[in-house]
Amino acid sequence: MKAAHLRLAVVVIAVLVLAGGSLGYVWHARHRERPPQQAAADGSFTLDEPGLYFRDSATGRVARLPARGAPRVTGGPSCDRFYAAGERALCLRRLPGLPARTRALVLDRRLREVRGVTVPGIPNRARVSASGHLLSWTAFAVGDSYATSGFSTRTSVLDLRTGYLIKSIEDIPLTIGGARHHAPDVNYWGVTFARDDNRFYATVSTRGRTHLVEGDLRDWSAKALRENVECPSLSPDNTRIAFKKKVSDDPRAPWRLYVLDLAGMREHPLAESHSVDDQAAWLDDSTVGYALPGREGRTSDIWSVPADGTGEPRLLAAGGSSPVAVR
Structure with a gap:
């Protein structure tokens, strides 16, 4: 017993x-x-003031640089990724717990929530069309880096004119080399919208290669234009695309920033010699902004460089990411 x-x-x-x-x-x-404490924007922090808006790395909240040399203004919402255009802003937040989930928040110009969508994965890319009518975001469903082979993405498009949400654009009919492409490994990321609120550009990865694709929302179709183009960003005049190009197999420095002229499909490197793993943002028709790993212990810093390949990089905001120029 x-x-x-x-x-x-x-x-x-x-x-x-x-x-x-x-x-x-x-x-x-x-x-x-667990991500940083999530907070809404302070009542006095809105998109009504022009300047460079970005995610402040120290607080996890959106901040603003009003003008060159002026101190940053804090008090924006907590976001892991941020973008704004027209009358809307898009704030991506990683939700606590496992598995990883992302909350995509649509905000008005006073940065108040008007709609929210929860998707699986880690926040990665965010874009809003110039009119503010179309929004897109990308989340990593597996892994957290394009430099690894074992990643999967989910890219969504939301049309605020109709309220229609495309949860994943992977099902869009895709043409590569003039032939309809079918493959189980298709991944899209980094959408950027044209001014007509119909055309868009994005990266598609399939069978070990990346392609720049041009999509048509009304016709629901996409065609590959060029290989080795990642995270495209369409210029305000809709004539050029800033993108990151893979130039090395070294996982520590695989990419370099380029600009592609859509009319002649000619490309040129920018003066930034460091590897940039970001979807660059056009600050105006002649300047590109982007984030790099930070110095002096900072997570990331925001830099700018002329879009024509001349000049040299300039530090805009220490301890920042997700830059966007709001006018």
Whole structure:
């Protein structure tokens, strides 16, 4: 009888130890993955003031640089990715817990929420059309870097004119080399919209190659234009695309910023010699902004460079990411 009780006690203790270990692992994972405290914008922080808006790395909130040399203004919403155009802004937040989820928040010019969508994955890319009618975001469903082979993306498009949400554009009929392309490994990311609120450009990855595609929302079709173009960003005049081009197999520095002239499909490198893993933003028709790993312990810094390939990079905002010029 005593032996039976002893065996029972041992089993109970083992179960408690295992359960405690499992709970400890879950708590540790969730604690480790918990994002910064989420906050709405302060009442006085809106998009009505022109300037460079960006995510402040120290606070995780959107900040603004009113003019060259002026101190940053804080008080925007908490976002992991941010973009704004027209009458709308898009704020991507990583939600706490596992598996990873992203909350895409549509904001008005006072940065108040008007709609929210939750999707699986880690926040990655955000764009708003010039009119503010179309929004797109990309989340990593697996992994967290384009430099690895084992990643999967989910790219959504939201039309605020109709309220229609395309949860994933992977099903859009795709043409590569003049032939309809079918493959199970198709991934899209980095949408950028044309001024007509119909055409868009994006990156598609399939069979080990990346392509710049031009999409048509009304016709629901996409065609590949050029290989080795990632994270395209259409210029305000809709004539050029800034993008990152893979120039090396070194995972520490695989990309370099380029600009592509859509009329002649000619490309040229920009004066930034560092590897840029970002979807660049046009600050005006002649200047491109982007984020690089930060210096002096900062997560990231925002730089700018002339779009014609001349000049040299200039530091705009230390400790920032997701730059967008608001006028």
